[in-house]
Amino acid sequence: MPDTLIAFHLSRSFGAVRAVDDVSLSIAPGEIYGMVGPDGAGKTTTLRLICGAVKRGAGSVTIGGISLERQPEQARAQIGYLSQHFSLYEELTALENIRFLAEVRGLARGEWLSLSREILAFVGLEAFENRLARNLSGGMKQKLSLACALVNRPRLLLLDEPTTGVDPVTRQDFWQLIIRLAGEQGIAVLLCTPYMDEAVRCSRVGFLRAGKLIVEGPPRRLRESLRGRILELSGSPEMLLLRAARRDPDVQDAQRFGDRLHLRIRAGQAETVQARLGEQIRAAGGTVERLAEIPPLLEDVFIDLAGGVKSV
Amino acid sequence: MTLRLLSLIRKEFIQIVRDPRTLAITFMMPVVMLFLLGFAATNDVRNVPLAVLDQDRTQESRSLLDAYRAADYFRLDYVVGREEEMRALIDSNQARAGIIIPPGYGKTLLAGRVAQVAFVIDGSDPTVASTALSAAILIGQAKSSRIVLERAGRSGQSAIPSKPPVDVRTQVWYNPALVSAYYMIPGLIGMILQFLTTMLTATSIVRERERGTIEQLIVTPIRSWELVVGKLAPYVLIAFFDTLEILVVGVIVFQVPINGSLALFLGLAALFLVTTLGIGLLISTVANTQQEAMLTTMFTVLPSIFLSGFFFPLAAMPMVLQWISYAIPLRYFLIIARGIVLKGVGAEALWPEIIALSIFALVVMSAAAMRFRKRLD
Numbered sequence: 001m002p003d004t005l006i007a008f009h010l011s012r013s014f015g016a017v018r019a020v021d022d023v024s025l026s027i028a029p030g031e032i033y034g035m036v037g038p039d040g041a042g043k044t045t046t047l048r049l050i051c052g053a054v055k056r057g058a059g060s061v062t063i064g065g066i067s068l069e070r071q072p073e074q075a076r077a078q079i080g081y082l083s084q085h086f087s088l089y090e091e092l093t094a095l096e097n098i099r100f101l102a103e104v105r106g107l108a109r110g111e112w113l114s115l116s117r118e119i120l121a122f123v124g125l126e127a128f129e130n131r132l133a134r135n136l137s138g139g140m141k142q143k144l145s146l147a148c149a150l151v152n153r154p155r156l157l158l159l160d161e162p163t164t165g166v167d168p169v170t171r172q173d174f175w176q177l178i179i180r181l182a183g184e185q186g187i188a189v190l191l192c193t194p195y196m197d198e199a200v201r202c203s204r205v206g207f208l209r210a211g212k213l214i215v216e217g218p219p220r221r222l223r224e225s226l227r228g229r230i231l232e233l234s235g236s237p238e239m240l241l242l243r244a245a246r247r248d249p250d251v252q253d254a255q256r257f258g259d260r261l262h263l264r265i266r267a268g269q270a271e272t273v274q275a276r277l278g279e280q281i282r283a284a285g286g287t288v289e290r291l292a293e294i295p296p297l298l299e300d301v302f303i304d305l306a307g308g309v310k311s312v
Numbered sequence: 313m314t315l316r317l318l319s320l321i322r323k324e325f326i327q328i329v330r331d332p333r334t335l336a337i338t339f340m341m342p343v344v345m346l347f348l349l350g351f352a353a354t355n356d357v358r359n360v361p362l363a364v365l366d367q368d369r370t371q372e373s374r375s376l377l378d379a380y381r382a383a384d385y386f387r388l389d390y391v392v393g394r395e396e397e398m399r400a401l402i403d404s405n406q407a408r409a410g411i412i413i414p415p416g417y418g419k420t421l422l423a424g425r426v427a428q429v430a431f432v433i434d435g436s437d438p439t440v441a442s443t444a445l446s447a448a449i450l451i452g453q454a455k456s457s458r459i460v461l462e463r464a465g466r467s468g469q470s471a472i473p474s475k476p477p478v479d480v481r482t483q484v485w486y487n488p489a490l491v492s493a494y495y496m497i498p499g500l501i502g503m504i505l506q507f508l509t510t511m512l513t514a515t516s517i518v519r520e521r522e523r524g525t526i527e528q529l530i531v532t533p534i535r536s537w538e539l540v541v542g543k544l545a546p547y548v549l550i551a552f553f554d555t556l557e558i559l560v561v562g563v564i565v566f567q568v569p570i571n572g573s574l575a576l577f578l579g580l581a582a583l584f585l586v587t588t589l590g591i592g593l594l595i596s597t598v599a600n601t602q603q604e605a606m607l608t609t610m611f612t613v614l615p616s617i618f619l620s621g622f623f624f625p626l627a628a629m630p631m632v633l634q635w636i637s638y639a640i641p642l643r644y645f646l647i648i649a650r651g652i653v654l655k656g657v658g659a660e661a662l663w664p665e666i667i668a669l670s671i672f673a674l675v676v677m678s679a680a681a682m683r684f685r686k687r688l689d
Contacts, residue, residue: 086524091326103318106315
C-alpha cells in the first residue's frame with residue numbers, strides 16, 4: 001500500500017530562523033510516527049506545514065496520493081488535525097462542536113448525526129453530548145478534540161502534543177484510542193510528543209533539532225545506537241557521585257534519573273570508566289552501590305541527540 | 313448558499329446567543345445610548361435666566377420684554393446698564409442669555425421700519441442654548457406678527473408686510489453650533505453601526521485565533537470567502553436589527569420624523585456597513601488578541617465620532633481637521649442619514665456622499681480581502 005503521507009524537503013523560515021529545514025517524512029497506513037525534539041525544534045511548524053496552516057517556504061506534501069499544492073482542499077479533506085491547544089468552541093455543546101466541524105468538512109446533512117454519535121461513543125463521551133465544551137474536564141475536552149478531528153474519517157491524523165496536561169489515566173485511554181485507530185482503521189498517525197514513554201509506543205520515531213530531522217527509526221533501533229554506552233550509577237553521597245562523574249574525561253553526560261545517575265560514556269570506554277570511576281568515588285570517601293551497564297532508554301538517546309544538555 | 317456557509321453562520325449565532333454579555337451589548341447599547349443622548353438633548357428647557365439691557369426704554373421696548381416674560385422659557389432676572397455687565401453675568405453662569413434692545417428701537421418701529429434686537433445665548437450648554445435660541449426667535453416672530461396686525465388695524469391696510477418689523481438677531485456665544493435630538497438620532501445610528509460591526513467582526517475573528525479554533529477551520533475545506541461571509545453575515549443582521557431598533561425608539565419616544573425613504577436609508581446603511589465590516593476584517597488581520605482588536609477598534613471609532621460632525625460641526629473645525637474628516641466614512645453617512653431622516657431628501661441630493669461611500673467600500677473591502685488569509689502566518 002502506498003504511503004499515506006509523503007512530505008518532501010519541507011522548509012520554512014521565520015525571519016532569519018530556519019524553523020523547519022529540509023524535512024522529509026513518509027508515513028504508511030496504520031503507522032504511528034512520533035516526532036520528538038526540544039522546544040522550538042520545529043515540531044509544531046512541521047505539522048502546520050503538512051496541513052497547510054502556514055505557507056511552505058519549499059517542499060511538497062502529498063496526502064493519500066493527493067497533492068496539497070495542486071488540490072489543497074481535497075488533500076485537507078484527508079486530514080484530521082488536533083492542534084496543541086484545545087481547539088473547541090466553548091459555547092457549543094460536544095455534539096454541536098462535532099456537527100459544526102462535520103458540516104464545514106462537507107459531510108452530508110443526513111450523515112453527521114449517526115457518525116458523530118459513533119465517534120463520541122468511540123472516545124467515551126456519549127453521555128456528555130449535550131454538555132457545553134467549556135464545562136468538560138481537560139481530559140474530556142481533549143477526547144472531544146480528537147473526536148472532532150476524526151469526524152471526516154481522515155486517512156492521516158496529525159496530533160500536536162495530544163496528551164500535554166492530561167492526567168495519566170486519560171493519557172492511557174487516549175493512547176488506546178490512537179492504537180485502535182491505526183490498527184483497526186489503518187489511519188496514519190503523526191504525533192508530536194515531549195514524553196519519551198509515548199515515543200516508545202510509536203512504530204517510528206523522528207528526532208527533530210533546530211528544524212532538521214536528524215535521525216529516525218523504530219524506537220528499538222534508536223536505542224541500539226547507544227548500546228554499551230550507558231552506565232547506571234547509584235550510591236552516596238549523590239553530590240559527590242555527580243561531581244566525580246562529570247570530572248571523568250570519558251563521561252560525556254550525566255543525568256539524574258530518580259535516585260540514580262545515567263552516564264553516557266564515550267564509545268568503547270565503558271569498562272575503563274566502570275573501573276576508574278568506582279575507585280575515585282571510594283577514594284573520595286563515597287560509596288558505590290551499583291555501577292553497571294544498562295540498556296539505553298529512548299530518553300538517553302534523546303538527550304544525546306539534543307546536544308547533551310549538561311543539566312540535572 | 314453552501315451547507316458549509318450555513319453551518320458557519322449557525323455556529324456564529326449559537327456563540328452570540330450563549331454569550332450574554334456580548335448579546336446585551338449588542339441589543340442594549342443602541343437603546344441605552346439613544347436614551348442617554350436623546351433625553352439629554354431634548355430635556356425641556358424652562359426658566360432660562362435672562363439679562364436685559366434695555367437701551368431704548370420706551371413703551372415698545374417694554375412691550376417686547378413683556379412678550380419674553382409671558383413665555384415661560386425665560387426668567388427676566390437681571391436688568392443691566394452696560395453690555396459688560398451682561399457678559400459678566402453670563403460668564404459667571406448667573407444668566408444664560410441676554411437681550412439687548414438698542415436705542416431708537418421704539419422710534420424705528422413707530423416709523424414702520426424694521427427694528428433690530430440682539431439676543432445673546434451662552435452656547436456652552438448646547439441643550440439649553442438650542443431651545444433658548446429657537447424660543448427667542450419664535451417669541452420675536454410672534455411679537456412681529458402682533459405689531460403688524462396692530463398696524464394693519466390702525467391703518468386699515470393689508471396685513472402683509474414686506475418684512476417683519478421686529479428682527480431678533482441671535483448670536484450664540486462659545487458654541488456656535490447647536491446639537492439637538494433630531495440631529496442626534498440619525499448620527500447615533502451611524503455611530504452604533506460603525507462601532508458594533510467593526511468591533512464584533514474584529515473580535516469574533518480574532519477570538520478564533522486566540523483560542524486556536526482557527527487552526528481547525530484552516531484544515532477544513534472551507535474557502536476564504538465562505539469564512540469571511542460566514543463571519544460577517546450574522547453581524548450584518550444584528551446591525552440592521554439595531555438600525556431598526558434605533559429608528560423605532562427614535563420615532564416612538566423622541567418623535568423623530570422619518571421624512572425620507574426608509575428603503576433608501578437602509579440601502580445606504582448597507583453600503584456604509586460594507587466599509588465598517590471591512591475595517592473590522594482589516595483589524596482582525598493585525599490584532600492578535602481580543603483586547604488588541606478592541607483597542608484598535610476604539611482607535612478607529614473615536615476619530616470617527618469627533619471628526620465626522622456627530623458631536624461637533626465640521627464647519628467650526630480648523631481646516632486641517634476638516635480635511636482629515638474627508639477620510640472618515642461616517643462623515644458621509646451622517647450627511648446621508650440626516651438628509652434622509654430629517655430633510656427627507658432623495659438619492660439625487662446625496663450622490664456625492666453615495667459615491668464617496670462606494671469608494672470607501674471598494675477600497676476597504678479589497679484591502680481586507682487581500683490581507684485576509686486562511687492561514688496562520
